[in-house]
Amino acid sequence: MTTLPEKSGKNSIRDEVIQFKRRQILDAAVDLFLKNGYHGTSVDAIAATLGASKQFVYYQFKDKLAILDAVCTTGAELTLSAISDSADAENDTPVERMRSFCRRLTEIVIDHGNYLAVYASEVSTLRDEDRKRILMVRAEVDRQVRDLIALGIGEGVFVAEDPLTSARAITGMISFMWTWAHPDDQDARALLVDRMANIALRSLGIDV
Incomplete structure (x- = not known):
């Protein structure tokens, strides 16, 4: 069991509850956005699904559009976390870091593909400022993957005509898995994670 720091314990517990x-x-x-669409889903319906009051929802989010923004932002930030985590492993080779990124992103898409599906179907509904902010997060993902590929090219391990195009192709290939990747057991999941990482590495000239 993880213990909380004594000085910030109360705040940590409160944050975790929130x-x-x-x-x-x-x-x-x-779940409701995917089933009924954003416009076909009410805050009342969301609250009813939770067995809670509408006030419970409004205490956390100011309106339904803020909920949609949080859903779409979550998907983008999860994707960014996948490449940021691999960047923290500075002692790993570019190949190891790329493999780690692809594996982590594949796991995220398998586990949270419904968030990506909502983003794909409802991105036009977002407020302009929210959509632009999320697109900036996605651009940062492309930038970090591009830099990793460029590093591998510089070290003579990756082959790519244009690092940014390769970055977008790899990230897009894995992110689009939400449309079809639904492994039914842990063995199938593990195999899919390995295969997607291998496909990405082969596209960069790595023999796996």
Whole structure:
């Protein structure tokens, strides 16, 4: 069991409770958005799914559009976390870091593909400023993957005519898995994670 720091224990517990409540709301909203569409889903319906009051939802989010923004932002930030985590492993080779990124991103898409599906179907519904902010996060993903590929090219291990195009192709290939990747057991999941990482590495000239 993980222990919390004594000085910040109360705040940590409070933050965890808030995040838990927000995630409950987002998970319920995602399911309803996918089933009925954004415009066909009410805050009342989200609250009813949770067995809670509408006030419970409004305490966490100011309106339904803020819920949609949080759903779409979550998908983008999860994708960014995949490449940021691999960047932290500075002692790993570019090949190891790329493999780690692709594996992590594949796991995220398998586990949270419904968030990506909502983004794909409802991106035009977002407020302009929210859409632009999320696109900036996605651009940062492309930038970091591009830099990793460029590093591998510089070290003579990757082959790519244009690092940015390769970055977008790899990230797009894995992200689009939400349309079809639904492994039914842990063995199938593990095999798919390995295969997607291998496909990405082969596109960069790595023999795996």
